[in-house]
Amino acid sequence: MKSLNKNFTAVLFFVIMQAGHSQLSAATGEGYDLDKIMRTMLIITLLFIAFVIWLAIVYSEKNDLNGDNFKRPLKAIKNYMMRLTPLEKEQELLLDHDFDGIKELDNKIPPWFNFLFYGTIIWGIIYLVVFHVLGTGQTQSVEYSEEINQAAIERQILIKTGAFLNEETVVELKDAVALSEGKEIFSKNCVTCHAADGGGIVGPNLTDDYWIHGGGIKNIFTTIKYGVPAKGMISWQTQLDPKKIQAVASYVISLHGTKPANPKAPEGTLYVPPVKQDSAKTL
Ligand code: HEC
Known part of the structure; x- marks a missing residue:
């Protein structure tokens, strides 16, 4: 398991570096956007630190031959998100009605569902504020008309450089x-x-x-x-x-x-x- 983990770490490190690199070249390709690069690097660094902390926790417990410790954080997250009631406690959830032998459990709504539900509401509010109140984001129609304007500018440049000029379109110049x-x-x-x-x-x-x-x-x-x-x-x-x-x-x-x-x-x-x-x- 240990050597597997080592390989995994190496691959992950490589992937993170690649991601950082491609972000960097994308950012510099569009012009030198230092802000974007800094933000990306910060996120990558935080992710990497979190991963190292996780590994440190996992390796602090010895003799983990099955890799149980390695999987434990994932299991903990899963249990938390599902909030499943153990089978032996199911009796407590049983509602007292009964339809032809079909019984109903009063399970709690699992947190993953609530996260999605409230998450979309919060996201909606953020979206509304950013795009329609503050206007800092570009809505689709604004984005579209900006692209059209950009294309028109590029077309003018192409016309100036003579890209559309050929034997069909040429006119005599007299100036x-x-x-x-x-x-x-x-x-x-x-x-x-x-x-x-x-x-x-x-x-x-x-x-x-x-x-x-x-x-x-x-x-x-x-x-x-x-x-x-x-x-x-x-x-x-x-x-x-x-x-x-x-x-x-x-x-x-x-x-x-x-x-x-x-x-x-x-x-x-x-x-x-x-x-x-x-x-x-x-x-
Ligand atoms: C190496 C010699 C040479 C050079 C340099 C040259 N031409 Fe010509 N050009 C000719 C010849 C020979 C013909 C006749 C072709 C034929 O008989 O079909 C001709 C024909 C033409 C014709 C057509 C004439 C007709 O009666 O239809 C035009 C227009 C023309 N050249 C313009 C130019 C321009 C403009 C340049 C410079 C950018 C140029 N040429 C450079 C040799 C040359």
């Missing part, structure tokens, strides 16, 4: 900031093949009305994003995030109608933008 960002990206990555003024070297002229893969922001965004690897135009999606592709595509569109120094002859087909679009600018 100076975006265009100058586009110009910068273009001069860093694209001029070797398309020339600084977009007139074209290895790559085609980007200033004319003719497009191999279609004009307009959506087509141009698609060509830059996925590239045409077979023809020497690489895919840029691993190097440029959607926001940057949008900016450089808008810049490419802004080059339309400019007069490059050495324009390549038009390639592809004449692109006529849909009437709905701002045609004066796109074509």
